[in-house]
Amino acid sequence: MAIAYTSREQIEVYRFGMPVAVVVPLLALFLQAFIPLRLHFFSIFDLPLLVTIFFAVARRSQVSGLLNGGVIGLLQDSLTHQPIGLFGIAKTVVGYGASSLGVKLDVENSGSRFLVTFGFYLVHQLVYFAVGRGMVGLTLNWRWGHMLAAAFANAVLAIPLFSLLDRFKQRS
Amino acid sequence: MENLLTRHRNVTILVVVLFAEVIGLAVQVKRTTDSDSTRLIRVWTVSVLTPFEKGFVEAHTGVRDLWRNYFYLRGVRNQNRELQEEIARLRLERVRLNEDAAQARRLQLLLGFKEQYISQTMAAQVIGSSGSDVSRLVYIDKGSSQGIKQDMPVITAAGLVGRVLQVFPYSSQVLLINDASSGLGAILEKSRSQGVLKGSAAGETILEKVTGDEQVEAGETVLTSGGDRIFPKGLRIGTVSKVSPGQDFFLNIRVKPAADLSSLEEVLVITRVEEKAPVSEPGRPVRASDILSARLPSVPPKATTASPKTSKVAPSLPVGAPKVRKAALPADAVSGVPALVNNLPKEPVGLVPPRVTIPKDATADRTYIAPDTTVVLGREKQPAHTAKTLPDSGASPVSSSPVKPASKNKPTADTTKPKSPLTQPPDQDKPQ
Numbered sequence: 001m002a003i004a005y006t007s008r009e010q011i012e013v014y015r016f017g018m019p020v021a022v023v024v025p026l027l028a029l030f031l032q033a034f035i036p037l038r039l040h041f042f043s044i045f046d047l048p049l050l051v052t053i054f055f056a057v058a059r060r061s062q063v064s065g066l067l068n069g070g071v072i073g074l075l076q077d078s079l080t081h082q083p084i085g086l087f088g089i090a091k092t093v094v095g096y097g098a099s100s101l102g103v104k105l106d107v108e109n110s111g112s113r114f115l116v117t118f119g120f121y122l123v124h125q126l127v128y129f130a131v132g133r134g135m136v137g138l139t140l141n142w143r144w145g146h147m148l149a150a151a152f153a154n155a156v157l158a159i160p161l162f163s164l165l166d167r168f169k170q171r172s
Numbered sequence: 173m174e175n176l177l178t179r180h181r182n183v184t185i186l187v188v189v190l191f192a193e194v195i196g197l198a199v200q201v202k203r204t205t206d207s208d209s210t211r212l213i214r215v216w217t218v219s220v221l222t223p224f225e226k227g228f229v230e231a232h233t234g235v236r237d238l239w240r241n242y243f244y245l246r247g248v249r250n251q252n253r254e255l256q257e258e259i260a261r262l263r264l265e266r267v268r269l270n271e272d273a274a275q276a277r278r279l280q281l282l283l284g285f286k287e288q289y290i291s292q293t294m295a296a297q298v299i300g301s302s303g304s305d306v307s308r309l310v311y312i313d314k315g316s317s318q319g320i321k322q323d324m325p326v327i328t329a330a331g332l333v334g335r336v337l338q339v340f341p342y343s344s345q346v347l348l349i350n351d352a353s354s355g356l357g358a359i360l361e362k363s364r365s366q367g368v369l370k371g372s373a374a375g376e377t378i379l380e381k382v383t384g385d386e387q388v389e390a391g392e393t394v395l396t397s398g399g400d401r402i403f404p405k406g407l408r409i410g411t412v413s414k415v416s417p418g419q420d421f422f423l424n425i426r427v428k429p430a431a432d433l434s435s436l437e438e439v440l441v442i443t444r445v446e447e448k449a450p451v452s453e454p455g456r457p458v459r460a461s462d463i464l465s466a467r468l469p470s471v472p473p474k475a476t477t478a479s480p481k482t483s484k485v486a487p488s489l490p491v492g493a494p495k496v497r498k499a500a501l502p503a504d505a506v507s508g509v510p511a512l513v514n515n516l517p518k519e520p521v522g523l524v525p526p527r528v529t530i531p532k533d534a535t536a537d538r539t540y541i542a543p544d545t546t547v548v549l550g551r552e553k554q555p556a557h558t559a560k561t562l563p564d565s566g567a568s569p570v571s572s573s574p575v576k577p578a579s580k581n582k583p584t585a586d587t588t589k590p591k592s593p594l595t596q597p598p599d600q601d602k603p604q
Contacts, residue, residue: 026220032304062182076303078213078216078218081309081351082307083200084213087304092190131197137201138306
């Protein structure tokens with residue numbers, strides 16, 4: 001569970017092939033839209049968010065992280081009936097934050113991945129709630145119990161998912 | 173300045189990207205209607221994802237059907253027996269409901285009501301969702317190329333699902349009734365109180381704007397009221413699950429949707445709704461009591477020479493027996509119910525007398541018709557003065573009825589003429 005501080009020289013920066021960089025986010029969007037039809041409880045997960053965090057942490061590039069998060073968020077917005085940009089803004093912030101954290105911390109082990117995902121899920125929801133309610137005027141309720149449970153569930157799912165996605169990493 | 177931006181390049185890019193997204197969001201929020209500016213990105217995303225979703229759904233359905241229809245047949249025999257029993261029960265129920273429906277149609281006809289008919293639906297497969305709890309919608313595999321249009325109601329056999337929100341070429345977005353932005357006119361079945369059914373952020377459906385003095389109980393059915401001009405009136409929404417006091421003297425009524433919104437597979441899109449006046453179907457039995465109650469508020473005068481003895485005549489016709497255009501009783505021959513003759517609808521009416529009690533040796537002006545007499549709407553027209561009573565010979569489908577002519581002197585029914593209209597336009601002969 002320890003999160004080790006690392007220097008820039010110690011950390012490894014990974015890159016991903018173009019097919020992986022394109023297909024994995026699209027696959028996450030597809031599964032996020034498809035699985036809740038059969039397993040309703042799955043809507044508590046946010047696969048696009050997990051993919052955003054994974055790519056941001058692995059690449060350790062803030063620009064790449066925020067752009068990747070922004071694009072994934074906008075695509076996720078386009079599947080809803082809400083104005084486009086709510087998920088985009090939230091995931092842009094998360095992408096930037098996760099890549100910034102990845103530069104400073106070693107987030108390769110399961111414990112750190114759990115904590116990072118747990119924290120960034122709450123950040124994501126907080127930004128979404130603030131923008132959605134404050135700017136767009138959506139009817140949103142902040143339910144602490146639901147938020148914490150969802151954050152925990154996503155953090156748990158992140159561990160095997162990140163391990164799976166580790167296979168696509170290429171050392172730069 | 174340039175040095176500062178270069179030194180904080182990443183933060184600068186973050187601010188620029190966020191600023192662009194906020195501006196884009198603000199533009200959309202400012203427009204009250206659905207903005208076309210964002211339609212392109214939605215179309216792209218949906219066009220990329222829906223083919224995969226369709227493929228997965230079709231594959232899943234194929235495998236499931238193969239399993240259910242060819243391999244997993246355990247318990248089918250028992251299920252078949254149970255279904256047969258249910259069919260028999262439903263047949264009986266259908267007969268009763270047909271009668272009720274026919275009666276409702278007649279009354280609506282009399283009152284000049286117009287009904288909405290769902291004249292065309294289109295079956296569609298649910299292929300996707302938004303994947304988010306903040307946007308409760310599903311995607312269906314039918315779009316504008318199949319004739320789907322915005323705001324078309326979507327239902328299942330169980331009840332209302334929602335309405336079409338956005339239409340793409342080969343798919344459509346359906347907003348569920350439990351979404352926070354959804355709203356529709358609803359009415360409680362028993363108390364007939366109207367309200368607005370809204371979704372909540374938590375995915376509940378709540379009936380609002382029902383005043384606190386209304387008697388609403390848990391379990392009561394909630395239907396569409398038709399007031400929103402989107403959903404036809406009378407569609408089943410769900411049942412009341414909890415009633416609690418709300419704000420400003422209104423009740424807070426939670427409704428459990430009849431359709432299982434969390435596991436939708438197939439839905440029906442109502443593609444055409446027609447509005448027309450109800451039409452009485454020729455040949456359908458019409459109860460004379462209905463016409464009497466609608467047309468005759470007055471109490472019939474007492475018969476002066478009626479014999480105390482009465483005879484039961486004309487037992488019920490067998491089901492499906494030919495219609496008897498009968499009992500074209502002239503006004504002067506039916507003293508008790510002159511308006512029956514004179515005020516019947518323009519459409520010809522004949523009598524099928526299941527049980528008509530007529531006094532023995534009754535004269536025409538003492539003849540009356542029992543309240544449970546059945547009237548069959550016919551097509552033929554004859555002069556209304558062709559007086560007829562109930563049949564008394566084998567020449568008529570009701571030949572077994574031992575009916576005697578009401579009087580030798582008075583006009584009596586011609587039992588040998590089955591085609592005997594008894595109607596005249598209501599404006600010709602007013603009730604006396």
